[in-house]
Amino acid sequence: MRMNGRTIAAVSLTTLILLVFLRVPPARGAFGTVNISHSSAYSYNPSIGVTSSALVVLWLECPGTCLLVASRSTDGGHTWSPAVLLSAVSYDVLTYHWQVAGQKLVVAWQSDTSEIYFRRSTDSGATWGPIANLSNSPSATSRWPHVAAPGGGNVYVVWRETVPAGTQEAYLRRSTNSGASFDPALNLSGAVDKNAGDPSIAVSGSNIYVGWPGQVPGGNRAIFLRRSDDGGAIWSPAVRATPYSSYAWFNPDLRPLAAAGQIALIAYDFWVEPRNEVDLVRSLDGGTTFSAPQVISPAGAFDSRVMMSSTRAFYLWGEYTQLTPVTSDLMFRRSVDLGATWLPAKNVSNNQGYTYAWIAAWAFNGPNLHIVWQDGGPGNVEILYRRSTDAGASFGPLTNLSQTPGFSGGPGVVVVGGYAYVVWFDAVTIGGNADIFLTRTASGSAALPPSVPGESSGPGGVSDPNPSPNNWCRQDLYVSGNAASSPCTPERK
Numbered sequence: 001m002r003m004n005g006r007t008i009a010a011v012s013l014t015t016l017i018l019l020v021f022l023r024v025p026p027a028r029g030a031f032g033t034v035n036i037s038h039s040s041a042y043s044y045n046p047s048i049g050v051t052s053s054a055l056v057v058l059w060l061e062c063p064g065t066c067l068l069v070a071s072r073s074t075d076g077g078h079t080w081s082p083a084v085l086l087s088a089v090s091y092d093v094l095t096y097h098w099q100v101a102g103q104k105l106v107v108a109w110q111s112d113t114s115e116i117y118f119r120r121s122t123d124s125g126a127t128w129g130p131i132a133n134l135s136n137s138p139s140a141t142s143r144w145p146h147v148a149a150p151g152g153g154n155v156y157v158v159w160r161e162t163v164p165a166g167t168q169e170a171y172l173r174r175s176t177n178s179g180a181s182f183d184p185a186l187n188l189s190g191a192v193d194k195n196a197g198d199p200s201i202a203v204s205g206s207n208i209y210v211g212w213p214g215q216v217p218g219g220n221r222a223i224f225l226r227r228s229d230d231g232g233a234i235w236s237p238a239v240r241a242t243p244y245s246s247y248a249w250f251n252p253d254l255r256p257l258a259a260a261g262q263i264a265l266i267a268y269d270f271w272v273e274p275r276n277e278v279d280l281v282r283s284l285d286g287g288t289t290f291s292a293p294q295v296i297s298p299a300g301a302f303d304s305r306v307m308m309s310s311t312r313a314f315y316l317w318g319e320y321t322q323l324t325p326v327t328s329d330l331m332f333r334r335s336v337d338l339g340a341t342w343l344p345a346k347n348v349s350n351n352q353g354y355t356y357a358w359i360a361a362w363a364f365n366g367p368n369l370h371i372v373w374q375d376g377g378p379g380n381v382e383i384l385y386r387r388s389t390d391a392g393a394s395f396g397p398l399t400n401l402s403q404t405p406g407f408s409g410g411p412g413v414v415v416v417g418g419y420a421y422v423v424w425f426d427a428v429t430i431g432g433n434a435d436i437f438l439t440r441t442a443s444g445s446a447a448l449p450p451s452v453p454g455e456s457s458g459p460g461g462v463s464d465p466n467p468s469p470n471n472w473c474r475q476d477l478y479v480s481g482n483a484a485s486s487p488c489t490p491e492r493k
Contacts (some may be wrong), residue, residue: 036071036080036423037061037436044425046436049100055416056105058424059436061110062094068109072125077421077438086119086128095306099149099303106179108134108145110158116142116159120179134182139164144198146252150205153429154231155179158199158210159413170199170212174232188226189214192238196343200250201258202257202264206231209264209287211241212259213249223248223268241281241290247271254305254358262286263338267306267315278317282339296333296346303358311338314369318357330357330373334392348386348395351377353403363415367391370420370441372401372411383408383424385441401439402426
């Protein structure tokens with residue numbers, strides 16, 4: 001592992017952090033593109049959320065060690081607080097995930113020491129509580145945490161753990177006091193699967209769903225699911241949701257599970273050599289039984305994700321349009337009956353280059369649906385955006401939000417009232433300096449609000465992920481780190 005001599009370097013690193021974070025906020029004026037980080041380090045992997053009183057952005061700041069930091073705005077994104085260090089200087093942060101519930105923020109991250117850490121704020125990011133080690137298993141490798149905070153004080157964190165014997169299992173810890181303390185870790189997969197993939201979680205009221213790709217006979221994989229209908233106190237036995245005779249997989253960063261009460265949807269990639277398809281299974285009884293798979297796209301498809309409201313469901317994925325040279329597009333389908341049937345596919349990106357379909361984010365508020373993604377079609381890599389004002393029936397023109405000569409990547413989006421706030425990182429050269437940028441797009445009104453409305457990303461304003469980084473990777477940061485736990489080598493298979 002790199003990081004030898006941390007004790008000696010801690011003072012100089014802390015000094016560098018202070019120099020990086022002491023910056024002057026941009027002056028308030030007409031809303032264009034705002035530089036949030038203003039850093040001399042490499043800032044990347046941003047994500048954005050909204051509490052009942054502030055916009056909050058998290059990202060990784062890498063002045064050598066990659067640190068998790070946060071900044072917030074209470075005036076509608078015009079000005080931003082100095083960045084606050086959330087992680088510790090003694091390790092790299094490889095991946096992170098967080099959730100918003102009213103004024104509360106809860107975040108979990110994976111260190112290069114293979115532990116899962118947690119921290120919370122109860123005042124929209126103005127202050128933060130102490131760091132807690134949730135995995136606390138130095139002899140194991142803990143990775144890819146995901147958080148759910150549905151409100152009412154309950155917080156759930158799931159992750160995958162690999163022990164020295166080689167078994168891989170999905171774990172969960174629950175808090176009933178907004179993250180002040182946690183119940184003991186629960187092994188969700190061990191009874192049925194000793195080779196579990198990275199888990200994903202979805203919550204609807206007191207219904208909690210955790211799914212993971214698991215090993216099945218013949219070398220194949222299926223999606224397994226466990227559920228709780230009492231807020232996580234008691235869990236049902238694991239259910240196999242997809243057939244044995246397939247290789248089913250999903251990426252938990254893309255939010256492949258969605259739930260609305262007793263209805264649960266699982267989006268997954270079904271690998272059929274030489275090309276993939278993306279499928280969906282649906283449960284009407286809280287995850288007890290699942291329908292036969294629905295084929296969403298039959299060939300050349302990958303990186304599936306699903307999102308639900310109380311009346312609609314949306315499905316987003318990437319699709320290869322050409323294999324030599326490789327080109328791809330970002331595709332979309334919608335359902336007006338919560339996943340029972342799906343309307344024809346729409347090509348959202350529709351370009352002649354390569355769309356980074358796994359590096360995309362989406363959000364909706366009422367009939368307004370916003371999709372942003374990283375795209376190589378314009379010539380260099382840019383952040384592109386499209387909006388639908390009729391719940392995905394049609395989409396407006398494509399907009400290039402970044403418009404820079406450098407590399408633009410890792411977008412995130414959140415809805416606040418009639419506005420979509422989009423963040424991304426911009427690098428002139430890979431391995432050099434990069435900053436976090438934000439812009440705002442209007443939905444039906446060009447007027448700029450004086451401040452963020454008192455609206456959280458809940459009913460009527462849903463972001464998916466809400467919020468989640470795209471875990472964009474800088475390979476050079478991890479060449480001397482733990483490759484098994486690096487986001488550069490996620491080992492999804």
